[in-house]
Amino acid sequence: MELLECKNLCKEFDHKEILKNINLKIPKGKIIGLLGKNGAGKTTLIKLINDLLTPTSGEILINGKNPGILSKEIISYLPERTYLDKDMNIKQVLVYFEEFYSNFNSNKAEKLLKDLNLDINTKISKMSKGMQEKLQLILVMSREAQLYILDEPLGGVDPATRDYILDTILSNFNEGASVVISTHLIADIERILDEVIFVDNGEIRLMSSADELRTKEKASIDEIFRRYFKC
Amino acid sequence: MLGKLVKYDLKWVYKALIVFYTLSFIFSGIGRALSCIENSIVFSVTSSISFSIAISMMISSIINCIMRLWVRFYRNAYKDEAYLTHTLPVSKNKIFMSKVICAVITIFTTFVVILLCLFICFYSKSNIEILNTLLEIAASTYEITVIGLILLIFVVIFLEVLFVALIGYASIIIGNRSNSSKMLKAVISGIVLYLITQVATLLIIFVFGLFNKEIMNLINTTNIVNIDAIKSVMFLGIGIYMVYIIIYYVVGKKLFEKGVNVD
Amino acid sequence: MDYIFDNERPIYIQLVEMLRIEIVSGKMKQGERLPSVRELALIARVNPNTMQKALVELEEEGLVYTERTNGKFVTTNSELINNIKKELAQEKIKKFLNDMENIGITCDEAIVYLQKLGGDINGITRM
Numbered sequence: 001m002e003l004l005e006c007k008n009l010c011k012e013f014d015h016k017e018i019l020k021n022i023n024l025k026i027p028k029g030k031i032i033g034l035l036g037k038n039g040a041g042k043t044t045l046i047k048l049i050n051d052l053l054t055p056t057s058g059e060i061l062i063n064g065k066n067p068g069i070l071s072k073e074i075i076s077y078l079p080e081r082t083y084l085d086k087d088m089n090i091k092q093v094l095v096y097f098e099e100f101y102s103n104f105n106s107n108k109a110e111k112l113l114k115d116l117n118l119d120i121n122t123k124i125s126k127m128s129k130g131m132q133e134k135l136q137l138i139l140v141m142s143r144e145a146q147l148y149i150l151d152e153p154l155g156g157v158d159p160a161t162r163d164y165i166l167d168t169i170l171s172n173f174n175e176g177a178s179v180v181i182s183t184h185l186i187a188d189i190e191r192i193l194d195e196v197i198f199v200d201n202g203e204i205r206l207m208s209s210a211d212e213l214r215t216k217e218k219a220s221i222d223e224i225f226r227r228y229f230k231c
Numbered sequence: 232m233l234g235k236l237v238k239y240d241l242k243w244v245y246k247a248l249i250v251f252y253t254l255s256f257i258f259s260g261i262g263r264a265l266s267c268i269e270n271s272i273v274f275s276v277t278s279s280i281s282f283s284i285a286i287s288m289m290i291s292s293i294i295n296c297i298m299r300l301w302v303r304f305y306r307n308a309y310k311d312e313a314y315l316t317h318t319l320p321v322s323k324n325k326i327f328m329s330k331v332i333c334a335v336i337t338i339f340t341t342f343v344v345i346l347l348c349l350f351i352c353f354y355s356k357s358n359i360e361i362l363n364t365l366l367e368i369a370a371s372t373y374e375i376t377v378i379g380l381i382l383l384i385f386v387v388i389f390l391e392v393l394f395v396a397l398i399g400y401a402s403i404i405i406g407n408r409s410n411s412s413k414m415l416k417a418v419i420s421g422i423v424l425y426l427i428t429q430v431a432t433l434l435i436i437f438v439f440g441l442f443n444k445e446i447m448n449l450i451n452t453t454n455i456v457n458i459d460a461i462k463s464v465m466f467l468g469i470g471i472y473m474v475y476i477i478i479y480y481v482v483g484k485k486l487f488e489k490g491v492n493v494d
Numbered sequence: 495m496d497y498i499f500d501n502e503r504p505i506y507i508q509l510v511e512m513l514r515i516e517i518v519s520g521k522m523k524q525g526e527r528l529p530s531v532r533e534l535a536l537i538a539r540v541n542p543n544t545m546q547k548a549l550v551e552l553e554e555e556g557l558v559y560t561e562r563t564n565g566k567f568v569t570t571n572s573e574l575i576n577n578i579k580k581e582l583a584q585e586k587i588k589k590f591l592n593d594m595e596n597i598g599i600t601c602d603e604a605i606v607y608l609q610k611l612g613g614d615i616n617g618i619t620r621m
Binding site: 013014047050051052053054068069070072073075077079081082083084085087096099100101102 | 232235243246312314315318319322489490493
């Protein structure tokens with residue numbers, strides 16, 4: 001049984017097809033790049049998997065079941081938004097995660113927060129957007145999940161932060177778990193990917209192992225992507 | 232899980248409500264204290280001002296309570312926070328139920344606070360006597376006890392407010408099912424739902440009137456209103472509101488469980 | 495060691511090359527216990543799967559061996575290490591001579607150049 005499977009998945013908004021017949025299998029224990037330009041449909045696909053949208057047709061199976069309580073238990077999702085209650089402080093947020101997620105490791109989160117020199121009593125509203133994003137990454141990576149879905153984790157960050165984010169992902173994802181990273185900044189991330197999925201215009205254009213693709217095309221994934229989607 | 236959801240919802244709603252509660256109590260207290268000082272125009276004027284502030288605070292706490300319930304639901308289920316709410320391992324049913332329970336509790340406490348404040352403002356032997364005689368007269372005409380009468384009024388208003396809160400929830404859900412100008416659609420569907428429900432209420436009363444002459448008289452004539460008829464309508468009202476509340480809860484729940492459409 | 499990758503070639507192949515050099519150069523000592531796959535992956539900032547693949551490759555070459563419960567170790571087979579070292583040296587020299595040929599320098603001339611500059615090898619690397 002696949003960790004995640006999409007079968008003939010379609011999503012329309014007001015009769016406009018955003019996702020067209022997506023068929024996709026994500027196995028266990030891989031880091032997968034969901035690569036596509038802005039507006040290609042990456043976020044829509046991720047939101048469907050996370051039950052924030054409902055499919056127009058087709059099916060999503062997570063460990064063989066439709067999105068629901070069980071899938072939410074095993075998927076740890078980092079959206080592009082800052083989603084925390086701004087009135088809470090970090091400590092309260094940690095308690096919140098601990099209360100709702102049985103697989104949340106608060107010791108790990110506290111340790112990671114310490115590395116960031118963040119005072120645990122800081123209110124979310126007092127933190128910069130960048131800091132909030134780092135906090136969310138820590139929260140998401142501190143869950144011992146089976147599937148991590150990270151939507152544009154590198155969007156608009158400086159190189160130092162980029163390294164921090166990649167290190168945090170690599171050093172914290174649960175052994176045997178899979179990580180799906182959606183991004184349009186391919187060069188920054190391609191060396192950690194096992195598999196790549198090219199998404200364009202609501203369709204999956206290519207799925208391949210990253211190294212096989214490099215060997216076949218004798219170029220970087222970034223380069224291959226550019227060739228595929230010349231604007 | 233439901234308990235935890237309710238806990239966080241209550242915390243959020245009460246955070247601001249508590250300010251209004253406190254102000255209501257403070258101004259009621261001040262007004263009452265100043266009114267006890269006799270023979271002073273200044274004090275009696277400030278006392279009246281305090282009372283009016285207290286009453287406006289009580290009204291504000293009702294309005295604030297409902298607004299905060301709606302804002303909480305809207306933000307928590309459809310705005311940025313939705314990305315967290317809907318990825319918690321909790322069913323949509325429980326998320327919605329938590330909002331409804333939160334509405335019941337906060338509206339109830341708001342009414343209790345208002346009653347207490349009114350008591351602080353106006354409690355005096357003579358006032359109570361006046362109230363008592365009034366209530367006794369009313370109660371005897373209604374053929375129920377004084378306490379029953381108070382309860383009856385309390386229940387009717389409470390149900391009415393709860394019903395408005397639930398219409399708000401349902402409208403937010405309906406508005407957010409579409410893909411554009413969600414807020415506007417939510418407001419419009421709220422108004423439409425309210426009007427439809429009110430028309431339906433009149434129709435129901437009319438239908439009941441077909442079987443109950445007294446109620447029919449209430450509708451048909453401009454004569455002095457018959458107390459019995461009012462009483463029947465009151466009880467009918469309670470029944471109707473209860474049914475509406477259940478209907479809106481079920482409809483809201485069903486629509487919410489079908490899935491959200493988060494931007 | 496800094497792990498800098500060329501995105502145009504499979505990462506695991508580059509890892510194999512880097513680790514091979516670490517071993518033949520003696521930076522990783524014979525018989526030394528390797529950190530876990532996860533730790534190695536973190537040091538190189540790569541995917542643990544990729545590191546695993548690279549280690550499997552090294553194991554096939556014989557440069558690394560697994561002790562069932564204790565983890566992975568660098569081989570103690572000096573002969574193998576020397577052979578691989580020689581192979582690497584040959585490869586590099588071939589490439590070097592090839593480059594020289596491309597700029598019109600024959601093998602013999604290249605040797606002369608090398609001897610001349612040999613005393614100042616550091617100067618060259620800094621050039």
